[in-house]
Amino acid sequence: MKVVTFNIRCDIQPKSDDEFRKMISALPEGTLEKAPPQAKLRFPKGDGINAWSCRREKVVAKIKAERPEIIGFQELMPHMLAYMRENLPGYTFVGHGRDADFGGERPMVAVRNDLEILEFHCFWLSSTPDVPGSRFEIQSMCPRTCTVATVYLPESRKTVRVYDTHLDHLCGEAREAGLKQLLEVMRQDMEAHPLPVLLMGDFNASPDMPEMQPIYTDPLNLTDLTAETGHTFHGYGNPEDYIKIDYIFASHEFVPGHLSTALWDDCESGTYLSDHYPVCVELKGF
Numbered sequence: 068m069k070v071v072t073f074n075i076r077c078d079i080q081p082k083s084d085d086e087f088r089k090m091i092s093a094l095p096e097g098t099l100e101k102a103p104p105q106a107k108l109r110f111p112k113g114d115g116i117n118a119w120s121c122r123r124e125k126v127v128a129k130i131k132a133e134r135p136e137i138i139g140f141q142e143l144m145p146h147m148l149a150y151m152r153e154n155l156p157g158y159t160f161v162g163h164g165r166d167a168d169f170g171g172e173r174p175m176v177a178v179r180n181d182l183e184i185l186e187f188h189c190f191w192l193s194s195t196p197d198v199p200g201s202r203f204e205i206q207s208m209c210p211r212t213c214t215v216a217t218v219y220l221p222e223s224r225k226t227v228r229v230y231d232t233h234l235d236h237l238c239g240e241a242r243e244a245g246l247k248q249l250l251e252v253m254r255q256d257m258e259a260h261p262l263p264v265l266l267m268g269d270f271n272a273s274p275d276m277p278e279m280q281p282i283y284t285d286p287l288n289l290t291d292l293t294a295e296t297g298h299t300f301h302g303y304g305n306p307e308d309y310i311k312i313d314y315i316f317a318s319h320e321f322v323p324g325h326l327s328t329a330l331w332d333d334c335e336s337g338t339y340l341s342d343h344y345p346v347c348v349e350l351k352g353f
Contacts, residue, residue, distance in 0.1 A: 068220070068353045069135035071331075072267040072293075072315050073345035074233070074300075075126065077142040077172050078119035116338050117303050119147055126340050127154045129331060135347060137218065138177040139231035139267040139315075145170065151177075161187040162214035162231070167200025172209075174231045174268060176216040183219040185226065190215075190252070192232070192245035206241030213249060217262070223353050225263070228256065232268040242271060243278035250285050257287070263320035263353075264289075269343065273311050282316065289316040292348045293328055299344050304334065313346050324352035 115121075130138070138158070143151070145164070152160060155177070161184060162175035178184050192211040193201035202210045213232040220227065232249060235241035253264060266289060272279050274291070282289060292315045293299075302308030317325070330344040 068137075068350045069133060069347055070229075070265060070267070070315060070350065071133075071135045071138045071345050071347045072141075072231070072269070072313050073138055073331075074141040074269040074313060074341060074343040075143055075147065076114070076117075076119075076122075076341040076343065077144050078114075078147055114303070114342075116336070117342070121338050122340060123147070123150055123154075125333065125335065125338065127151070129333060129340060129345075130155060130158075133331075133347065134179070136179045136182055136220070137216075137229060137265075139214075139229065140175045140177060141231070141233040141269045142172050143175050144172060148173075148175070159184060161216055162212075163189055165191070165200070165210040165212045167210075169199060172233075174212060174214050174233050176214050176229055176231050178216065178218055181221065183221065185217040185219050187214065187216040189213065192234070192248055196248070196252075203235075203241050203244050205238055205244070206235040207237040209235065211235055211241075211245055213252070215252075215256075220353055225353055227353065228262045228264045230264065230266045230268075232266075232270075234268070234270045234272070236271045239272065239276065239278045243281065246270070246278065247281050250281060250287060253287060264318045265321070266316040267314060269313050271312050287318065289318060290322050290325075291315075292317050292321070292325055293346050296328060296330055296344075296346055299330065299346055301339075301342065301344060303339055303342050304337070308342075313343055315346060315348050317348075321350055321353070324350045326351055 158177040160177045164170040164173045190196040191201045195201045200210050216229045234245045298309035299313035326349040328348045
């Protein structure tokens with residue numbers, strides 16, 4: 068079985084100078100100084116040869132060639148999702164946008180159609196997880212969510228639970244709060260219905276950052292199957308931006324069957340699949 072975490076890079080639409088300045092002025096004081104390298108603010112004029120319109124056919128072709136059973140996407144915008152659904156009919160996408168109206172960017176889980184989705188739900192990383200668009204007071208203006216999917220694997224007759232998320236890009240305290248909330252939800256789910264679990268996504272923090280430490284000491288004892296990848300964010304091949312921030316953590320049931328971890332580092336004439344390398348783990352026994 069192949070499982071992938073894939074920050075697909077939201078396709079930013081051009082904004083006027085006035086709109087951009089308004090966005091910057093709304094950030095809390097000191098936010099930019101504390102931001103990790105991958106959160107550098109840029110004038111949002113699109114990504115040139117790495118715009119979605121230039122990447123989308125390559126993304127679809129790669130997924131069709133690799134045929135992963137489960138993909139955890141981050142940063143899917145509605146128009147990007149529409150293209151993926153149209154061109155990847157062999158997958159079912161579950162999840163919704165992070166905003167109060169369920170729009171905007173969204174972590175989504177895509178499951179190959181020869182598997183069966185038994186249940187899925189989403190919640191916000193906040194003190195009010197069932198309130199659409201809610202967030203921690205200390206974080207950026209962007210709400211954050213987690214999509215949870217319970218998937219039955221007919222070949223092995225096993226069921227797994229997948230958590231896909233995208234932590235805050237500007238505030239370490241918010242990332243830590245979100246991660247602690249995720250771990251508590253996973254513990255509660257495990258007590259109610261024990262299953263092998265995978266936690267994946269863009270955590271916007273390298274393994275040595277303080278906000279990541281809770282996951283390494285949590286009683287769930289999750290294993291980072293992506294520990295040896297090196298950097299996963301590359302800023303479209305810019306060495307100044309290199310950092311590992313994309314992860315797939317697994318419960319103990321997956322560890323003996325962990326065959327390999329690989330980055331999808333495809334690049335053709337300067338065009339990448341994303342500004343993150345998708346990370347693919349291959350597992351046997353599931």
